[in-house]
Amino acid sequence: MSTELQKAKHLVDNEQYELAISSLENLNELPWKEERYRLLFLAYSLYMVKRYNVAIDTADKLLLMNRNNEYASQIKYLSYFELENHESALNEIISFLSYNEANLYKVTLEELLVDIKNGNISEENTVYKIQELALRNNVSL
Known part of the structure; x- marks a missing residue:
């Protein structure tokens, strides 16, 4: 360097x-x-x-x-x-994790799953995609 x-x-x-x-x-x-x-x-x-x-x-x-x-x-x-x-923020994580595995984003995925559970994220396609990405990256509540 x-x-x-x-x-x-x-x-x-x-x-x-x-x-x-x-x-x-x-x-x-x-x-x-x-x-x-x-x-x-x-x-x-x-x-x-x-x-x-x-x-x-x-x-x-x-x-x-x-x-x-x-x-x-x-x-x-x-x-x-x-x-x-928030829409662009969610789109960024979804876009990135569609091509890459989560490392740092594992914590964020956990937080998003909590948001889904609490009803803070309810748009069906977004919920489905986040759940899919969490499953693919072995992230659960």
């Missing part, structure tokens, strides 16, 4: 998100692997400073490079949730 990217990661690790964003936005022409880290650190930092729309766009760029990056998908999911766009 390049020195500049390591410095940016250190800023993220120390919750200096605005400084990390400035640093990460100015990094150019990185090798493919490092660019993925840059986008992940940037999306996370943007989420942490409540710039949710930009975090979503940045996570999308990372998912175009690596569609099985669960961290990027979760940043999108959480950003949509914070924007109170």
Whole structure:
């Protein structure tokens, strides 16, 4: 990992998100692997400073490079949730888990099953899809 990217990661690790964003936005022409880290650190930092729309766009760029990056998908999911766009949040998790196994999302699937049980999610197709994804990923209440 390049020195500049390591410095940016250190800023993220120390919750200096605005400084990390400035640093990460100015990094150019990185090798493919490092660019993925840059986008992940940037999306996370943007989420942490409540710039949710930009975090979503940045996570999308990372998912175009690596569609099985669960961290990027979760940043999108959480950003949509914070924007109170619950439909897009659910669509993100459903879309991601339609192609990938859950790891970090196992806890989220458990929470969604509780929401279904409590009647907070009632749209039939969404309920069915979440239950299917939970079953496929060995998640239950």
